[in-house]
Amino acid sequence: MSKVHKVVSGDTLGAIAIKYLGSFNKWHDIVLANPQLTGRKTAIDGSPLIFPGDILVVPVKEKMQGGVTTTVEVADGEQDVAIVIGGKKFVGFTGYELNLSFDSLDTFSFSAPYDNSLKDLQEAIEPFSFKSCEIYYQGTLVFNGRLLTPDPKLEDVSSEITLQGYPLCGVLNDCNVPPAKYPAQYKGLTVKQIADELAQAYSVEVGIQGNAGASFEKVACEPSESILSFLTKLLKQRGLLFTNDEKGNLLFFTAKEQKAAISFIEGEAPLLSITPKFNAQNFYSHLTGFTKTDKENDSLSYTFKNKYLINKGVMRYKSMIIDDAKTQSDLEKAVNTQAGKMFADCVSYELTCEGHILIDNRLCKKGLCVCVKAPKAMIRLETNFIARNIKMIRTGDQKTTQLSLVLPGSYTGKIPEVMPWE
The missing domain is CATH 3.55.50.10 (Baseplate protein-like domains)
Incomplete structure (x- = not known):
């Protein structure tokens, strides 16, 4: 979390950098965090001049919070999930959603009845403070993150507060x-x-x-x-x-091939439901990538061929320009990546099962590989899938896990010759 420094007489950017960041040369980092310094006259070392009264943001490296000084129960819910803010651990949430993503960023959302007499909670969730936090499930760290603005809801006879956020690197998405x-x-x-x-x-x-x-x-x-x-x-x-x-x-x-860690069979616990999600309009027989042309280089091209459609006599063409691909190898890699993304976006399944601990009494890892057979959901063959997202949800007393499944070739580039429904 960044710190705020008010400049006093005698301060220099170099001295401030030493104080907070441990190195004189890190005054460059302070300049990056303070665009108001751009264009100012510079000192002999090249740093912008600063003056008494200037307010500077100093980008201090985030650290894990470590020890917990206080445990605060926000409600009478189970203590399986916890959020640590400023050394205080908050537990007892009556509802939550933990979303673990294989090819994006994780998120969390914890809910509980809102007791505004809890001063510790009031201080921890001040809007727009973007406080650092740690998210735990059954004592295991899920990720070190940032708390976003809380979402309170007040009704006639009750009120609820929802805490939500994302990992520290989520700021790069905003x-x-x-x-x-x-x-x-x-x-x-x-x-x-x-x-x-x-x-x-x-x-x-x-x-x-x-x-x-x-x-x-x-x-x-x-x-x-x-x-x-x-x-x-x-x-x-x-x-x-x-x-x-x-x-x-x-x-x-880079994604790697792996063996299935768990199997789900239609009609057998813990499987509750599975729904196919097909996107026909963005499914193509040929994906062709071109490099940009210039006076010195001719354009290169490469085409990925979707044998599933071609073997059925279906022709659907898609072309794209691949920026900065200078060699045939770079171009092929980029087009194959786009082809994998096409399969992930066009062939997926939403699977819901009971509970959260599915394998060996431990939390599911990102990129979990599962084997599924569910003929009524058009998975007639036992097929391995990659869990693109793992969403652990608790609503009241019910705990479920939702898996967003895609074909493994969506990430490795090895598209199966036989589809799950064949």
Whole structure:
């Protein structure tokens, strides 16, 4: 969480950087967080001049909160989920939703009757304070996050409060590049290097599992574009996915094949329901990517062929321009990634089952692989799926888990030759 410093006589940006950030050279970080300093005259070290009375935001690196000093029961609900804010643990929520995403960011939403006499709760949920928090399920850290504005509801005879939020890196989805970084143009950098540069202003760390891929010759983030939206486009071109880790950091990774950890059979517990979700209008037989043309280079092209439609004699064509793909290999990787996304968006299933602990008395991990056979839901063959989202929901006394399932090839690029309904 950033700190606020009011400048007094004798202050310099270098001295302030040493005090809060531990290094003289980190005055650059303070400038990034304070666009009002742009354009000022500079000192001999190149830093903008500051004056008594200036209010500066200092981007202090987020730390895990550690020990809990107080436990506060917000209601008489179970204590399976907890949120720690400022060293105080809040438990007893009567309803909740934990959404663990394989290819996006996690979210949480906890609800309870609202007792405004709880001073600890009142202080913790002050609107627009964006306080850091830790989300736990049965004592296990789910992620380190940020509390968004609470949602109180008052009715004639009752009131309810809902606490919601996302990981620390969620700010990159909301916000743009700070003015001091414009023009936000990057040459000869990998997507990881670009992400490090952009996330620095918000004190967010970026990790990667696997290879970052080739560097980009030249890319730019538009002023109206959120940081995460810009990075997502680059990740697609390198065949990478993103999510957050338990510390709230942004994480880039490459999907890997895995074995099914659990099976669901139609008519057998814990399966409650399964609903197919098909999107026919965005399902194509051919996806063709082109590179941009210029005076020095001819355009390259590559076509992904969807054998399922082609074998049925169905022809549906889709073309796209792939920015910054300079080699045939880069182009093929980018188009195959788009093809995988097409399958994920066009062939999915929503599965609901009883309970939350489905495997070996532990929380389901992101990217869970499950095997399903449910002929009435058009899964006639035993088929492996990847859980794109795992949503743990409690409403009253009922606990359910909702899995958004997609074909594994949606991420690995190996589309099955036989579909679940065949």
